Amino acid sequence: xxxxxxxxxxxxxxxxxxxxxxxxxxxxxxxxxxxxxxxxxxxxxxxxxxxxxxxxxxxxxxxxxxxxxxxxxxxxxxxxxxxxxxxxxxxxxxxxxxxxxxxxxxxxxxxxxxxxxxxxxxxxxxxxxxxxxxxxxxxxxxxxxxxxxxxxxxxxxxxxxxxxxxxxxxxxxxxxxxxxxxxxxxxxxxxxxxxxxxxxxxxxxxxxxxxxxxxxxxxxxxxxxxxxxxxxxxxxxxxxxxxxxxxxxxxxxxxxxxxxxxxxxxxx
Numbered sequence: 001x002x003x004x005x006x007x008x009x010x011x012x013x014x015x016x017x018x019x020x021x022x023x024x025x026x027x028x029x030x031x032x033x034x035x036x037x038x039x040x041x042x043x044x045x046x047x048x049x050x051x052x053x054x055x056x057x058x059x060x061x062x063x064x065x066x067x068x069x070x071x072x073x074x075x076x077x078x079x080x081x082x083x084x085x086x087x088x089x090x091x092x093x094x095x096x097x098x099x100x101x102x103x104x105x106x107x108x109x110x111x112x113x114x115x116x117x118x119x120x121x122x123x124x125x126x127x128x129x130x131x132x133x134x135x136x137x138x139x140x141x142x143x144x145x146x147x148x149x150x151x152x153x154x155x156x157x158x159x160x161x162x163x164x165x166x167x168x169x170x171x172x173x174x175x176x177x178x179x180x181x182x183x184x185x186x187x188x189x190x191x192x193x194x195x196x197x198x199x200x201x202x203x204x205x206x207x208x209x210x211x212x213x214x215x216x217x218x219x220x221x222x223x224x225x226x227x228x229x230x231x232x233x234x235x236x237x238x239x240x241x242x243x244x245x246x247x248x249x250x251x252x253x254x255x256x257x258x259x260x261x262x263x264x265x266x267x268x
Contacts, residue, residue, distance in 0.1 A: 038153035068173065082106060096128075169243075
């Protein structure tokens, strides 16, 4: 059984025990020791590990053998399943009264009890700022970040705040070469334009969707971007291109990063 925002009752009991002020409260974290210390140095204290999960049936879509094309049914499935997991993780952080979630990981595991079933998992460490501030994003949700503890500390020290993890996905079918075309390329150094165009277009779609999410958060930019190619179980000619990063903003509108001082060696 579940309660608010799809959080199971067992998870609600766990979160209730971790709430600040409880006599038995203690935090859990998947941060390394160095990351934990740097997050504390940045002015945030861990509240506990939070997670979200969604087991999703990924549908199917037919594509033309000889045509480059996005498989929109699969693109929508992969995005929606991740969004469900992320939303449930954010809901757990909200229950704890967190300002944000650091060290977020998004994972996919295809299940053996169904070839089209995959579990999408989002997990991270909920944190709360020692000093009150505007750490939540413009949607009122805790910020999310996949930056390491070290990068998170550097970001805050530079006067920037994470707004949220932003992502874009595109599942794309790359056209097969016709027999005589493939035969003509044997033994030659030659570009395959249809392959180049397909991969270029697919990456561009994923990147543009990630940027659109950052714009919706009114971000200044995106840091730590990863552009991944994930084949999953669809065969060699169908691939998911997945773009993900952390949208950021300055802590103050007039913020500028100080230039490092150049230190010259002393010469006798």
